[in-house]
Amino acid sequence: MGSRSSHAAVIPNVDSIRRETGFSQASLVRLHHRFRALDRNKKGYLSRMDLQQIGALAVNPLGDRIIESFFPNGSQRVDFPGFVRVLAHFRPVEDEDTDQDPKKPEPLNSRRNKLHYAFQLYDLDRDGKISRHEMLQVLRLMVGVQVTEEQLENIADRTVQEADEDGDGAVSFLEFTKSLEKMDVEQKMSIRILK
Amino acid sequence: GPGLGRCWPAWPGGLLRTGGVEVEPGGAHGGSQGFQVVTFEWAHVQDPYVIALWILVASLAKIGFHLSHRVTSVVPESALLIVLGLVLGGIVWAADHIASFTLTPSVFFFYLLPPIVLDAGYFMPNRLFFGNLGTILLYAVVGTVWNAATTGLSLYGVFLSGLMGDLQIGLLDFLLFGSLIAAVDPVAVLAVFEEVHVNEVLFIIVFGESLLNDAVTVVLYNVFESFVSLGGDNVTGADWVLSPVSFFVVSLGGTLHVRIIEPMLSLSAILAITFCGICCQKYVKANISEQSATTVRYTMKMLASGAETIIFMFLGISAVNPFIWTWNTAFVLLTLVFISVYRAIGVVLQTWLLNRYRMVQLEPIDQVVLSYGGLRGAVAFALVVLLDGEKVKEKNLFVSTTIVVVFFTVIFQGLTIKPLVQWLKVKRSEHREPRLNEKLHGRAFDHILSAIEDISGQIGHNYLRDKWSHFDRKFLSRVLMRRSAQKSRDRILNVFHELNLKDAISYVAEGERRGSLAFIRSPSTDNMVNVDFAPRSSTVEASVSYLLRENVSAVCLDMQSLEQRRRSIRDTEDMVTHHTLQQYLYKPRQEYKHLYSRHELTPTEDEKQDREIFHRTMRKRLESFKSAKLGLNQNKKAAKMYKRERAQKRRNSSIPNGKLPTEIPVQNFTIKEKDLELSDTEEPPNYDEMSGGIEFLAGVTKDTASDSPAGIDNPVFSPDEALDRSLLARVPPWLSPGETVVPSQRARTQIPLSPGTFRRLTPFRLSSKSVDSFLQADGPEERPPAATPESTHM
Numbered sequence: 001m002g003s004r005s006s007h008a009a010v011i012p013n014v015d016s017i018r019r020e021t022g023f024s025q026a027s028l029v030r031l032h033h034r035f036r037a038l039d040r041n042k043k044g045y046l047s048r049m050d051l052q053q054i055g056a057l058a059v060n061p062l063g064d065r066i067i068e069s070f071f072p073n074g075s076q077r078v079d080f081p082g083f084v085r086v087l088a089h090f091r092p093v094e095d096e097d098t099d100q101d102p103k104k105p106e107p108l109n110s111r112r113n114k115l116h117y118a119f120q121l122y123d124l125d126r127d128g129k130i131s132r133h134e135m136l137q138v139l140r141l142m143v144g145v146q147v148t149e150e151q152l153e154n155i156a157d158r159t160v161q162e163a164d165e166d167g168d169g170a171v172s173f174l175e176f177t178k179s180l181e182k183m184d185v186e187q188k189m190s191i192r193i194l195k
Numbered sequence: 196g197p198g199l200g201r202c203w204p205a206w207p208g209g210l211l212r213t214g215g216v217e218v219e220p221g222g223a224h225g226g227s228q229g230f231q232v233v234t235f236e237w238a239h240v241q242d243p244y245v246i247a248l249w250i251l252v253a254s255l256a257k258i259g260f261h262l263s264h265r266v267t268s269v270v271p272e273s274a275l276l277i278v279l280g281l282v283l284g285g286i287v288w289a290a291d292h293i294a295s296f297t298l299t300p301s302v303f304f305f306y307l308l309p310p311i312v313l314d315a316g317y318f319m320p321n322r323l324f325f326g327n328l329g330t331i332l333l334y335a336v337v338g339t340v341w342n343a344a345t346t347g348l349s350l351y352g353v354f355l356s357g358l359m360g361d362l363q364i365g366l367l368d369f370l371l372f373g374s375l376i377a378a379v380d381p382v383a384v385l386a387v388f389e390e391v392h393v394n395e396v397l398f399i400i401v402f403g404e405s406l407l408n409d410a411v412t413v414v415l416y417n418v419f420e421s422f423v424s425l426g427g428d429n430v431t432g433a434d435w436v437l438s439p440v441s442f443f444v445v446s447l448g449g450t451l452h453v454r455i456i457e458p459m460l461s462l463s464a465i466l467a468i469t470f471c472g473i474c475c476q477k478y479v480k481a482n483i484s485e486q487s488a489t490t491v492r493y494t495m496k497m498l499a500s501g502a503e504t505i506i507f508m509f510l511g512i513s514a515v516n517p518f519i520w521t522w523n524t525a526f527v528l529l530t531l532v533f534i535s536v537y538r539a540i541g542v543v544l545q546t547w548l549l550n551r552y553r554m555v556q557l558e559p560i561d562q563v564v565l566s567y568g569g570l571r572g573a574v575a576f577a578l579v580v581l582l583d584g585e586k587v588k589e590k591n592l593f594v595s596t597t598i599v600v601v602f603f604t605v606i607f608q609g610l611t612i613k614p615l616v617q618w619l620k621v622k623r624s625e626h627r628e629p630r631l632n633e634k635l636h637g638r639a640f641d642h643i644l645s646a647i648e649d650i651s652g653q654i655g656h657n658y659l660r661d662k663w664s665h666f667d668r669k670f671l672s673r674v675l676m677r678r679s680a681q682k683s684r685d686r687i688l689n690v691f692h693e694l695n696l697k698d699a700i701s702y703v704a705e706g707e708r709r710g711s712l713a714f715i716r717s718p719s720t721d722n723m724v725n726v727d728f729a730p731r732s733s734t735v736e737a738s739v740s741y742l743l744r745e746n747v748s749a750v751c752l753d754m755q756s757l758e759q760r761r762r763s764i765r766d767t768e769d770m771v772t773h774h775t776l777q778q779y780l781y782k783p784r785q786e787y788k789h790l791y792s793r794h795e796l797t798p799t800e801d802e803k804q805d806r807e808i809f810h811r812t813m814r815k816r817l818e819s820f821k822s823a824k825l826g827l828n829q830n831k832k833a834a835k836m837y838k839r840e841r842a843q844k845r846r847n848s849s850i851p852n853g854k855l856p857t858e859i860p861v862q863n864f865t866i867k868e869k870d871l872e873l874s875d876t877e878e879p880p881n882y883d884e885m886s887g888g889i890e891f892l893a894g895v896t897k898d899t900a901s902d903s904p905a906g907i908d909n910p911v912f913s914p915d916e917a918l919d920r921s922l923l924a925r926v927p928p929w930l931s932p933g934e935t936v937v938p939s940q941r942a943r944t945q946i947p948l949s950p951g952t953f954r955r956l957t958p959f960r961l962s963s964k965s966v967d968s969f970l971q972a973d974g975p976e977e978r979p980p981a982a983t984p985e986s987t988h989m
Contacts, residue, residue: 034652056649058812059805061781062639066646090647118636118643142638144779145807155772159631179632187556188640191648 017081021088022107031087035080045077046070061141065121089117092190114189115180119173129170132160252283253504271609273386273507273572277602280511288515303509303577307502311382312465314499315406316472317479317492323399324473330549331403334565338541339377339408343415345537347373350529359525363588367423372593374415375579376534376600380572381405381465382503383601387570387609397561401568409465409574416578423586465574478675506573507605513576514598521591527599534600539566560619567612570604571597634776641783781808 011017011032018028036042038050048067057063070078070086091109106113122130122138136156143152163171163179171179260275324331347370353359354369384405388398480488542565546557557565579597584590781804 031651037652038650051650052816054649057646059808060642060646060649061808061811062642063646063808064812064815066643066650087647087651090644090651118640121639121643138639139635141811142635142642142781143776144781144804147775147779151775155631155635155776158772159635162630163632179630180636183633183637185640188637189644191644191651 011080013081017084020081020108021084022091022109023084023088028084031084032080035083043077045079046083047077062121062138065141069117069121086117089114090189090191093186109190111185112177114185115177116173118189119176129168129172130160130176131170132156135160135171249505249508250501253501253508256508257500257504269610269613271387271389271605273383273503274606274609276504276507277511277605280508281514282511283508284512284515287512300577300581303506303573307506307509308382308465308574309468310495310498310502311385311506312406312468313472314495315381315385315402316469317476317495319469319473319476320395320399321473321476323395324403327396327399327403330400330553331407333545333549334400334404334542335407336411338404338538338545339379339411340415341541342377342534342537343370343374343412345373345541346377346530346533347371349533349537350526353525353529358529359523362523362526362592365423367419368587368589371416371419371423371582371587372579372596374412374419375575376530376571376597377415378408378412378571378574379405379569380574381409382506382574383570383572383605383609384568386503386507387605387612388568394561397557397564401565406465406469412574412578420582420586478672481672482675482677510573510576510598510601514602521589521595523592523596526592527596530596530600531603534569534571535566538569542566542569560616563619564612564616567608567615570608571601572605573601576601631772631776634773635780638780638783642781645783 011028014025014028017023018025023031035046038053039046040050040053048071051057051067051070052064057067060066070082072082085108088108093109093111119130120126122134124134124137125131136152139152139156139159160169160171163175165175165178166172256276256279257272260272347366350373351366351369354362354364379401381402384401388401479491483491542562546562546565550556575597576594579590579594582590582593587593
């Protein structure tokens, strides 16, 4: 235990991070270890390059967008709290989380926040809506090259139409949530080892 | 020998007489009693002849089966082979009234089983296997013990109740029988699951279980057999304790002389071979050339396939042996019932336990497949034949029952498992038609999850894997791999796991030059591959346009029929859309790693997908890098400048670099952090505009009229080629004059680069002050580039 607490002590503001993200001490220590491993030049923060070094992301269709999600608001670096904040979305949802004190902010790994994370991956211009154009871009990423442009546009149109309720030709976050209400998001967007 | 030609018409039964030296009269064409010109030398050629005959029959059988594809998709090949074996056995029996050629355990364990198991181990998807090892082990060990114990005890219970009539069996005999009938058989499982496309996790669990439970089976079998040979009364408590110990010993490859044990079974052959295959696959592939590797693969497949065929045929033939046939209705029926029921119970219990710890849950449909897919096969048969008839009085009963069980599971369960699975799958997805959004976003979530797993490093699992790969690299590979293979492996690993931007740039450049990336440059150009993926789509479009035309003409149209028509078209379009998505959405990492297959080798779907995504990602990173460096203006200009034809033209010209001045302020290229901070939010990649990704690199100067791709023709960029230190001077390599030769021949003969075959590209120095890993990665072993491309090599 002694060694573990000394590890935890290395992490600055570990308590506030723990409160904010809900991670256990052990998880935070491991994540910090990972953070340091990714930070090749020991800068103390991660840049895009560091994340791009992860080979598996290059063959993930949404890899770059996810990397981007670590750098909100145009920043070029992500420090450890920022790193952990993104990962916190993927904590599995436990039952104690659900009956929360209504005054406290929603935990990062709530269903709503998980969906919001995904939503932000689509909504690049941050206008709170996924336009048809944005949907098309995502589709392009996720589909093989044999699909023609017209087919893609077709699919994008239908996808937006299916979810769009107020007819504005774009999918707002509410509509997005509603279209996925039957999906078990909590399970689909959780990594068990991140507790 | 001289008798060979004459032997053919002889009855198969005669040929198969194992000990026989005499010649069947059925085909003798003996000459005169005097000088015999041609003589029968049957004993002389018997063995090779028989073997050749078997192989011939097996091959013919296989070809015959596959003539009708419909048949093989319904009936598993193993079932067909067993039936064929039965037929052959029938022939033999009719001819001779004796089927004297049976599947002997030694033949089975020494010759037939090893190729199959080795093949399975060699092609085993390692990551999947070790990732699910806990589950597999649980099922293999606990599951098998459970099955054996419950089956044996229940049978004993029934026996005690008198239902089975009068048999000379004791408790230990039942336990022995239970242990050998409990084991799920790898051969049968493989044969059947090939037809049934279950998800890979399920497959690996069943298959892994069938491989690993061999150790358990062997131990149990040996233990009970030795107990039986001792006589039931002499078993002491100490013996019971020793048994679990022997399990570990056996599985780790030792011999345990508890009592009398068949030497060839004490070492768990299957386990040994499996792990041999698993471990050596990497080194074999690394150490031999591509062609040899292919040869090895095909040879293994062939041997395994052949062995499997022969096994099943033998099973069929061996069944036709009236001497051993003993039938006890209760025993047989109850055995069947018990093994199915207890397996199902065992699976359910274990799954419930496992699901608490597993990341990917095992759903009810998986459990059904797991229980139903527990097939028994030749291993059980071989074990039962091995029984000592003296000690086990009812050996014949056991043998008959085993045969019945094996036949039942392979034929009946094998036949029905596929429709069952399909029905269940349909049932599961029936009550909810997944909507387009759910499909798309669901898939997106899978990708997101993969990525986050990779980023967060899969803590726990990765630790072990890292440790292992570290150990492997330091010690094992040194010993087991060729030097050059090690080096290239290191390079590949380094590159793949540490994709540097400059590698990406070079790679994409190379790809662009060769035209392989053309299709993603701009989807709207006619470079785009336009695959007619379903005839329906064209009819849909046709009818839509027809409809529009009709609308326009507006001549006596029945509005209702029009509306109906429109709706039906909409449905077709819906279907088409769903179908497109289903077919063309990229698969997430967990799904697309292909399964083991006995008869096919490496489908390349996942490689293709990897390559496509890799191209795209690299391009996009390039573009964002570009925009980060030069800002948007340069971007647009570069995009406009870039034309493929021009690039082509320039490629062929020999002095691409002449125009480029050398006094470029090198500082522009540093990839230092502070430069990157200059740019603001990355703009979303804009496909239509950013087609000139590579253009930027050469257009570094204010003068963007330069000709980039040709510059990159520089052999400096050839894979496997090293850069001369002198060229690493301040000037970026592609700008150095003189190196103008186009390595097109080499490029043409080279296979397209993909993440898997990625070689270390030369580190073109973007900056002398660059502080990154470019420098460190290149050791002193790199040679200076050749002046001419002809001396380059692959």
